[in-house]
Amino acid sequence: MYLRSNITRLLQYRSCLTKFQELGFETIYSYNLGKHIGVSAEQIRKDFSKFNIRGNKKAGYNIEELITAINKIFKKNSPQNVLLIGYGNLGQSLIKYKGFSRSMFHIIAAIDIDPSKHKRKTLVPVFPPEKAPEIIKKHKITIGIIAVPDIAAQEVCNLLVKAGIKGILNFSSLVLKAPEDVQINNINLGNELEAIFYHIQLKQKNI
Amino acid sequence: MYLRSNITRLLQYRSCLTKFQELGFETIYSYNLGKHIGVSAEQIRKDFSKFNIRGNKKAGYNIEELITAINKIFKKNSPQNVLLIGYGNLGQSLIKYKGFSRSMFHIIAAIDIDPSKHKRKTLVPVFPPEKAPEIIKKHKITIGIIAVPDIAAQEVCNLLVKAGIKGILNFSSLVLKAPEDVQINNINLGNELEAIFYHIQLKQKNI
Numbered sequence: 001m002y003l004r005s006n007i008t009r010l011l012q013y014r015s016c017l018t019k020f021q022e023l024g025f026e027t028i029y030s031y032n033l034g035k036h037i038g039v040s041a042e043q044i045r046k047d048f049s050k051f052n053i054r055g056n057k058k059a060g061y062n063i064e065e066l067i068t069a070i071n072k073i074f075k076k077n078s079p080q081n082v083l084l085i086g087y088g089n090l091g092q093s094l095i096k097y098k099g100f101s102r103s104m105f106h107i108i109a110a111i112d113i114d115p116s117k118h119k120r121k122t123l124v125p126v127f128p129p130e131k132a133p134e135i136i137k138k139h140k141i142t143i144g145i146i147a148v149p150d151i152a153a154q155e156v157c158n159l160l161v162k163a164g165i166k167g168i169l170n171f172s173s174l175v176l177k178a179p180e181d182v183q184i185n186n187i188n189l190g191n192e193l194e195a196i197f198y199h200i201q202l203k204q205k206n207i
Numbered sequence: 208m209y210l211r212s213n214i215t216r217l218l219q220y221r222s223c224l225t226k227f228q229e230l231g232f233e234t235i236y237s238y239n240l241g242k243h244i245g246v247s248a249e250q251i252r253k254d255f256s257k258f259n260i261r262g263n264k265k266a267g268y269n270i271e272e273l274i275t276a277i278n279k280i281f282k283k284n285s286p287q288n289v290l291l292i293g294y295g296n297l298g299q300s301l302i303k304y305k306g307f308s309r310s311m312f313h314i315i316a317a318i319d320i321d322p323s324k325h326k327r328k329t330l331v332p333v334f335p336p337e338k339a340p341e342i343i344k345k346h347k348i349t350i351g352i353i354a355v356p357d358i359a360a361q362e363v364c365n366l367l368v369k370a371g372i373k374g375i376l377n378f379s380s381l382v383l384k385a386p387e388d389v390q391i392n393n394i395n396l397g398n399e400l401e402a403i404f405y406h407i408q409l410k411q412k413n414i
Binding site for chain 1: 214215218219222223280281283287289295296297299300301302303305306307309310312349350357373374375376380382388390391392393394395396397398399400401402403404405406407410411
């Protein structure tokens with residue numbers, strides 16, 4: 001089994017490799033890739049070999065081959081439908097976010113508790129919470145995005161789990177309780193700023 | 208020097224430890240913490256010892272001590288001011304996001320190119336781009352959040368760097384070019400969904 005951190009790194013590698021490819025590079029050394037991402041070259045070689053991706057010590061890794069190999073790991077046979085819960089500012093910006101469809105994920109409906117938001121002519125239709133189980137079943141949805149205020153997040157999580165959702169992207173700052181077979185990833189933006197601030201201080205000390 | 212992945216893990220540990228503390232636990236084993244986060248117990252012990260955090264093999268780690276030790280690493284002497292660029296849906300939801308102020312980061316102003324958004328009576332005042340250098344200097348801002356469409360992201364990045372910004376949280380899907388002493392963290396939500404989907408498939412195979 002691969003741990004969450006391995007998976008996250010592999011996806012970071014791919015984002016970075018795609019960039020290098022766009023800039024016209026054909027090969028890359030683990031050292032250069034690592035420097036760009038903040039991961040040691042050793043770790044990169046370890047990760048790649050764990051996923052059976054091999055390079056050439058002298059010429060480096062072939063970028064095209066690397067991207068193909070990583071894509072194979074994350075292969076989806078078909079686009080995946082996603083349900084958004086919470087049609088506030090965050091929810092609406094997520095619907096417009098282009099990075100999802102690029103990865104073959106499609107937010108096909110939203111759920112909100114506010115009746116004034118229940119419209120069909122918005123970018124995606126917005127339904128009341130009681131419609132969620134039916135929509136999840138009908139569209140074979142496996143992933144839900146929680147973009148509601150903290151106070152409602154656990155209740156929404158319970159609703160999703162009960163309706164058969166197996167993966168949750170959680171934007172609330174709550175750590176949610178769910179059965180072991182449900183994969184929850186948390187976006188903690190406060191932690192992101194802390195990490196940035198830490199590195200700024202570190203770089204200043206080194207000067 | 209600590210790598211970005213170490214830092215991110217430490218912050219994840221703290222989020223998780225805080226949760227366990229809220230649930231009434233006083234001690235924790237590296238194994239339990241690891242299971243919760245998707246990191247091996249060995250990795251956790253390695254990380255903690257790198258930051259001089261010591262535990263007791265039999266009784267586990269004292270949660271309070273762990274949190275204090277991690278807080279010390281990320282100690283800020285004063286709240287940090289943050290500048291938001293892009294006052295669209297995403298930007299407005301970030302201003303309302305409570306996780307920032309909890310970590311002592313404050314978005315104190317926003318920048319937007321659209322004159323109809325330049326208001327002082329919004330939650331934070333919104334200014335035109337040409338005001339950015341002045342605001343950054345006046346409020347000693349070191350971190351900028353880029354929440355503009357992809358097409359404008361690199362230009363905004365250049366503006367921030369020129370005005371002295373040393374850390375950027377980037378929500379655009381562009382990989383930004385900046386000098387080495389500028390720390391850029393990217394939020395790639397497409398990757399988050401890919402990682403969740405990968406784990407769902409893995410769990411289903413194991414059943």
